[in-house]
Amino acid sequence: MSEVKLFGAWFSPYVKRVEMALNLKGVEYEYIEEDLKNKSPLFLQYNPITKLVPVLVHNGKPIFESTVILEYIDETWEGPSIFPKDPYDRAMSRFWAKFVEDKCSDPLWKACWAAGEEREKAKKEAEEALKILENEIKGKKFFGGDNIGLVDYVANYIAFWIPLLQDVVGFHILTQDKFPNIWKWCYELCNDSFVKKNLPEKEKVSSGLKRAVETGSLY
Amino acid sequence: MAKVQVIGAWFSPFVKRVEISLKMKGVEYEYIEVDLINKPPLVLHHNPIHQKVPILIHDGKTILESAVILEYIDEVWEGPNILPKDPYQRARSRFWANFIDQKCVPATRKALWCRGEEQEKAIKEAREALKILECEVKDKKYFGGDQIDYVDIIGSFLAYWMRLFDEVAGLHLFTYEELPSLCKWADELCDNKYVKQHLPDKDRFVDRVRGHSKTTRSV
Numbered sequence: 001m002s003e004v005k006l007f008g009a010w011f012s013p014y015v016k017r018v019e020m021a022l023n024l025k026g027v028e029y030e031y032i033e034e035d036l037k038n039k040s041p042l043f044l045q046y047n048p049i050t051k052l053v054p055v056l057v058h059n060g061k062p063i064f065e066s067t068v069i070l071e072y073i074d075e076t077w078e079g080p081s082i083f084p085k086d087p088y089d090r091a092m093s094r095f096w097a098k099f100v101e102d103k104c105s106d107p108l109w110k111a112c113w114a115a116g117e118e119r120e121k122a123k124k125e126a127e128e129a130l131k132i133l134e135n136e137i138k139g140k141k142f143f144g145g146d147n148i149g150l151v152d153y154v155a156n157y158i159a160f161w162i163p164l165l166q167d168v169v170g171f172h173i174l175t176q177d178k179f180p181n182i183w184k185w186c187y188e189l190c191n192d193s194f195v196k197k198n199l200p201e202k203e204k205v206s207s208g209l210k211r212a213v214e215t216g217s218l219y
Numbered sequence: 220m221a222k223v224q225v226i227g228a229w230f231s232p233f234v235k236r237v238e239i240s241l242k243m244k245g246v247e248y249e250y251i252e253v254d255l256i257n258k259p260p261l262v263l264h265h266n267p268i269h270q271k272v273p274i275l276i277h278d279g280k281t282i283l284e285s286a287v288i289l290e291y292i293d294e295v296w297e298g299p300n301i302l303p304k305d306p307y308q309r310a311r312s313r314f315w316a317n318f319i320d321q322k323c324v325p326a327t328r329k330a331l332w333c334r335g336e337e338q339e340k341a342i343k344e345a346r347e348a349l350k351i352l353e354c355e356v357k358d359k360k361y362f363g364g365d366q367i368d369y370v371d372i373i374g375s376f377l378a379y380w381m382r383l384f385d386e387v388a389g390l391h392l393f394t395y396e397e398l399p400s401l402c403k404w405a406d407e408l409c410d411n412k413y414v415k416q417h418l419p420d421k422d423r424f425v426d427r428v429r430g431h432s433k434t435t436r437s438v
Contacts, residue, residue, distance in 0.1 A: 049318070049351060063310045065317060075306040087294040088280050094287045099268070132268055 004029035005057040007043050009036055010200055011208050013157040014066040015054040020153060020198040021070050025079040067097060070153060083150050096136065096143060097154040103129035105157045111173055112165045119171070126173050130182060137181045141188055152189055159186040160199055168209040223248035226262060226274040228255050230424055232376040233285040234273040235417045239372050240289050242413045244298035286316060289369060302369045315355060315362060316373040322348045327381050331388045345392055349401060352377075357400045360407055367411055371404075378405035379418050387428055 006022065006029050008015035022029055034043050034053055046062040047055045056063045056072065063072050074082040083090050104126065111122035137143060143151035152159075158174065163186065166172045176183040189195055225241070225248050227234030241248055253259055258270055265274045265281045275282040275291070282291050293301040302309050326348050329341035352374075356362055362370035382393045382405060395402045408414055 058307070061307050063307070063314070065314055068310050068313045068317065071313060072306055072310040075309065087291055088277075088282070090294065091282045091287050091291040094290065095282075095284055098284060098287070 003059055005032060007032045007034050007055040008053045009034055011205055012053055013161050016198055017066050017153045017156055018054045018056060018069050021073045021082055023198060025073060025077040027077055067154065093150040096151045100151060100155045104133055108162050108173060112169045112171055123173055130174060130179050134179045134181050137185045159189040164202065164206050165209055168206060168213055222278060224251060224276040226251045226253055227272045228253060230419050230427055231272055232380045236285045236372050236375060237273045237275060237288050238417045239413050240292045240301055244292060244296040246296055289372060299366060312369045315370045319374050319377060323352060324376055327392060330392060331384050331390060349398055353398045353401045356404045371408055375408060375414055378408045383424060384428065387425055
């Protein structure tokens with residue numbers, strides 16, 4: 001029987017993606033909550049390079065970076081697929097996952113934390129990217145079609161964390177008015193019975209974000 | 220119309236990654252050179268989102284983003300593996316390729332093109348990132364072992380283009396004194412039969428960089 005460990009932090013969207021993937025495949029694993037202000041020697045031994053969560057350890061071998069881990073999970077274990085089977089569809093999924101991470105999530109996050117000119121610049125970038133994403137999700141329940149796929153996993157950040165952060169800082173870019181298709185997808189994703197079980201508590205995340213805004217530190 | 224087409228620019232390391240990979244697989248393709256200053260309708264049609272090259276067209280389907288294209292090429296065509304077969308080794312390859320593209324390349328770019336405090340900070344980051352890479356490639360001919368693989372192809376940016384920029388800018392980030400294994404790897408890679416024929420002419424490229432740097436800090 002294989003031994004699977006996951007080092008994570010309860011509030012991290014990157015960690016939640018991996019937990020969701022492991023649960024999708026029905027993989028039993030040991031979850032280890034890591035204090036990111038005071039990282040354990042064991043954790044640093046497994047990931048001395050980036051020192052970030054999530055880290056998946058399978059039979060003693062560490063794998064880092066959430067999207068790399070998702071590919072590994074899909075390749076290693078049987079069960080429902082995260083990636084499409086067809087090479088062209090896989091390429092499209094990888095393309096959109098990269099687009100979501102680099103062009104949407106990043107500027108949305110920056111816009112919420114920044115001020116002045118920097119905030120306006122990030123807001124403009126985020127809005128341009130969201131317009132493109134709005135078009136991509138049009139007519140679909142999920143980015144993966146009828147079932148969630150890679151892009152839905154990677155965009156979990158936008159669906160759950162960003163709306164909470166926007167409310168905490170009082171600065172809204174992603175709204176139902178401006179992006180009705182994305183907003184609908186956010187609702188579908190966060191209320192999907194499987195996804196729901198793999199999200200942290202809203203109130204706990206909101207409190208954590210409020211504290212981060214007040215102290216200026218995320219951890 | 221050719222079954223496989225690559226839309227590219229002669230100086231682009233991202234385009235060369237794709238050409239190296241197609242060469243490895245023995246795939247015949249039509250190469251279409253485009254002017255990126257006056258982008259033709261072909262680029263805007265196939266890549267309306269980013270309007271960049273490389274663009275791979277296979278049987279009428281468009282695939283974008285060099286790292287995504289490399290995975291596609293590996294999945295579709297027989298021949299030498301670009302990514303290892305073993306899932307754990309694949310995960311390691313994907314991680315290191317991401318590390319090169321997300322840490323080494325941006326840091327070295329900033330180190331070469333910024334000035335003042337920003338440059339000093341970037342130089343420090345670049346040195347740290349390259350030292351980590353130095354440890355990973357140590358004692359190996361290539362990141363892929365005896366044959367080039369995904370990490371080497373992605374890393375060709377550093378081995379050829381970044382070393383040229385470093386030479387032009389006189390920063391000496393890539394020296395045998397500081398990075399003996401990485402420099403040795405770079406020399407081996409640039410001499411590799413699949414890579415060598417796709418590297419742009421050094422003088423022509425340096426002229427372009429020198430001309431470009433007078434008008435813009437962007438590469």
